[in-house]
Amino acid sequence: MWAYVIRRVLAIIPVMATVAVVVFLILHLNPDDPAAIIAGDDASTAHIENIRRQLGLDRPVYVQFFDWVLRLIGGDLGASIFLDRPVLQLILERVEPTLALAISTTIFSVCLALPLGVLAAWKAGTWIDQTIMALAVLAFSFPVFLIGYGLVQGLALELDLLPVQGFVSLSEDPVEFLAHLVMPTIALGLVYTALLARMTRSTVLEILNEDYIRTARAKGLANGRVLIIHALKNAAVPIVTTIGVGIALLIGGVVVTESVFAIPGIGRLTIDAVLHRDYPVIQGVILTVSGFYVLINLVIDLTYTVLDPRIRY
Amino acid sequence: MIRKQFGLAGLARSALVAAGVLAAAATAPAAAETTLKVVVHADLKILDPVWTTAFISNRHGLLIYDTLFGLNSKLEPKPQMVDTYTVSDDKLVYTFTLRPGLKFHDGKPVTSADVIASWQRWGKRDPMGQRLGSFTSSLEAVDDKTFRLTLKERYGLVLDTLGKSTGNLFIMPERVAKTDHMQQIKEYVGSGPFIFEQSEWRPGNKVVYRKNPDYVPRSDATDAMAGAKIAKVDRVEWLYIPDHNTSLSALQSGEIDYFEAPPLDFIPILERNRRIKVIDIEPLGRQGILRPNFLYPPFNHPKARQALLYMVKQEDYMRAVVGNPKLYKKFCGAIFLCGSSNETAIGSEPLATQDFEKAKQLMKEAGYNGEKIVVLQPTDRAQYNAMTMVTIQNLRKAGLNVDVQAMDWGTVLSRRANKGNPYESGYHLFHTTHGGPNTANPVSNTWFNSRCERANPGWACDMELDKLVEDWSRETDPAKQKALIDKIQARAYETVPYVPIGQYTQPVAVRSNIEGVLVTNVPVYWNIEKK
Numbered sequence: 001m002w003a004y005v006i007r008r009v010l011a012i013i014p015v016m017a018t019v020a021v022v023v024f025l026i027l028h029l030n031p032d033d034p035a036a037i038i039a040g041d042d043a044s045t046a047h048i049e050n051i052r053r054q055l056g057l058d059r060p061v062y063v064q065f066f067d068w069v070l071r072l073i074g075g076d077l078g079a080s081i082f083l084d085r086p087v088l089q090l091i092l093e094r095v096e097p098t099l100a101l102a103i104s105t106t107i108f109s110v111c112l113a114l115p116l117g118v119l120a121a122w123k124a125g126t127w128i129d130q131t132i133m134a135l136a137v138l139a140f141s142f143p144v145f146l147i148g149y150g151l152v153q154g155l156a157l158e159l160d161l162l163p164v165q166g167f168v169s170l171s172e173d174p175v176e177f178l179a180h181l182v183m184p185t186i187a188l189g190l191v192y193t194a195l196l197a198r199m200t201r202s203t204v205l206e207i208l209n210e211d212y213i214r215t216a217r218a219k220g221l222a223n224g225r226v227l228i229i230h231a232l233k234n235a236a237v238p239i240v241t242t243i244g245v246g247i248a249l250l251i252g253g254v255v256v257t258e259s260v261f262a263i264p265g266i267g268r269l270t271i272d273a274v275l276h277r278d279y280p281v282i283q284g285v286i287l288t289v290s291g292f293y294v295l296i297n298l299v300i301d302l303t304y305t306v307l308d309p310r311i312r313y
Numbered sequence: 314m315i316r317k318q319f320g321l322a323g324l325a326r327s328a329l330v331a332a333g334v335l336a337a338a339a340t341a342p343a344a345a346e347t348t349l350k351v352v353v354h355a356d357l358k359i360l361d362p363v364w365t366t367a368f369i370s371n372r373h374g375l376l377i378y379d380t381l382f383g384l385n386s387k388l389e390p391k392p393q394m395v396d397t398y399t400v401s402d403d404k405l406v407y408t409f410t411l412r413p414g415l416k417f418h419d420g421k422p423v424t425s426a427d428v429i430a431s432w433q434r435w436g437k438r439d440p441m442g443q444r445l446g447s448f449t450s451s452l453e454a455v456d457d458k459t460f461r462l463t464l465k466e467r468y469g470l471v472l473d474t475l476g477k478s479t480g481n482l483f484i485m486p487e488r489v490a491k492t493d494h495m496q497q498i499k500e501y502v503g504s505g506p507f508i509f510e511q512s513e514w515r516p517g518n519k520v521v522y523r524k525n526p527d528y529v530p531r532s533d534a535t536d537a538m539a540g541a542k543i544a545k546v547d548r549v550e551w552l553y554i555p556d557h558n559t560s561l562s563a564l565q566s567g568e569i570d571y572f573e574a575p576p577l578d579f580i581p582i583l584e585r586n587r588r589i590k591v592i593d594i595e596p597l598g599r600q601g602i603l604r605p606n607f608l609y610p611p612f613n614h615p616k617a618r619q620a621l622l623y624m625v626k627q628e629d630y631m632r633a634v635v636g637n638p639k640l641y642k643k644f645c646g647a648i649f650l651c652g653s654s655n656e657t658a659i660g661s662e663p664l665a666t667q668d669f670e671k672a673k674q675l676m677k678e679a680g681y682n683g684e685k686i687v688v689l690q691p692t693d694r695a696q697y698n699a700m701t702m703v704t705i706q707n708l709r710k711a712g713l714n715v716d717v718q719a720m721d722w723g724t725v726l727s728r729r730a731n732k733g734n735p736y737e738s739g740y741h742l743f744h745t746t747h748g749g750p751n752t753a754n755p756v757s758n759t760w761f762n763s764r765c766e767r768a769n770p771g772w773a774c775d776m777e778l779d780k781l782v783e784d785w786s787r788e789t790d791p792a793k794q795k796a797l798i799d800k801i802q803a804r805a806y807e808t809v810p811y812v813p814i815g816q817y818t819q820p821v822a823v824r825s826n827i828e829g830v831l832v833t834n835v836p837v838y839w840n841i842e843k844k
Contacts, residue, residue, distance in 0.1 A: 093515065262555075268555075
């Protein structure tokens, strides 16, 4: 088991190295010029050239690459071209909002999707099943930004119940922290809830047709016990996989939600860096998120051994 | 917190507050701190307003630094940090004395040495500062509060240069201003009406400024950027909300007080809301421009550039870009803006009459033979995108073979600075905007600068035009200056450094309890009260 964990952790190195090379080349082989952006709208050509020279962007790409790799080996993700701040610091400043949103969305979705999915499977073919699945299709069909604007209009502007935008740190004010998370969580969580509910329904439905479930029912076990102890527990592996991958996707994919609700998280940092061609930040965020993906996958794999004792590494 | 007490957080907060009321009852409440929350047009990334020309950095500078002179509502330079000044009879020697009581945010007094160091650094970066530098013989301290500028020859724009409203000469402590002009400063200490709270700065989210309690405003009345700068709120918070719909909702709900650049199609919605005021702070407005690339055919030929004038109908552009006729001029042929002291209609006849046949003829005379014309289209900038769409249509109507290259604004900025072949890495045409007093002045109008390699992207090249601008800048007689402006504009419509495609204003939107917003062409936050 531990040998497996160590092997998997070591496997992060080639993955990250590949990501690093690919990202660097994609960014630096296009003709974009951060110096032209940093210089401002009214800058003269001489001004732009001065900045390009000063930032070292006039050096050959391979020189910039080796410079970056050497820093990376030393654990330094570099500094933002625009802000002159360490990339790691920028990422750490943005972790709390994104992580809070990912966790609240996951809790919201799991709490809603699992019961709905199990219920739909249990009542398969009935109006309950059809209603739940129809709602799931509806949740899939609405873009996140549309749900977001709808919530803002209803809950913030009409009813004045929640703030329109922004983020408040948990340490600063726990009540405001929660209030600022409600609408983004619903907006982002509905799609994820729909996915998870459908996944849960199909997995539980498959399990409910297994021989051992028929046997359990034949022995006279109560429906609830059959569903929770026998069906849901055995359906846990694919469901946990979906939840785990979902968390990873949420970390890297909250750009729209963070933009609509003006949440200063990793998603906003990334899109802002891309729009400004802030190469070190883009590289740093992608490397960090890819490392997070690998770790999440490792955690999911290890969770299997707890959920299903037959799985051993 | 603006939300009503029955809000989710409001209920919880009320319970907590109620629990604490008895304990706090014995303590007298401190006066409530007033905070002005502003959604700004861009994220503040660069804190050195001398190092970059980014507008947002300039506005940061206006809050924390002070300037020697400021423009009043008539665009006349008036002393700001300067108390008194004298000009010698031959107009070669300017002697300035600083106001008493000026202090930096670290408590140290502002001295002549600070001014000279700031001036020298700024003079190496700012185009108008550079031009003043080329006329300067010496700049020296007379004593701690007095300094002297000696010119090599007469220059008519000394005070205008020191008082201009963007690209300002911001006064920094000498130790900061000694930073190499190619490097960014690392310390942000000014002597202006607000203090930058660096510990609260969250790039991509929030910038905080605190009222400077030691600031001594001028005793004369506030008049645009001149007169008393009085901070009437305790804090100014700049919020960066990239989504305009969210900003609009935040203004409607009262979470923000001031929306700096609402999209122009939001204006009717904002005007209908009784709790919101729409204020035009740009008496001069801004000008949309179509910029040709002088380096490559066909626009290296003046006739091709003149052809562009015949393709343009300003009202079409303004309808597409602005929509609301209250916010734009139907036609303005003045390159230096209608409403400015340099307004003239001379030479603008080709721009006043759309004539595609004439445009076709001029393109032919310029040697155009159906080659592709590369147009940069920034799809993520609504105003620029709309301008580009009208231009594409006009170019096609004039029989040009248009190659539209759609991209984000960041790519446009990179691409437009590239001198490469239009079919590889360069371009033929792009749009941008500029405005305010800097546009109204032939020297500070950076897109008008026709100094070839030293010009802005597009590299307008006409040294004869530059010579006329130089003559104008030396002139101190208003009548002669006016005659020179006519000559400059007539020449400009022959060589066409850019095509003005219309003049319009970008209002700000504020909550109805906000008073004292100044009409200054650029947003400033002193004099504003939250009632």
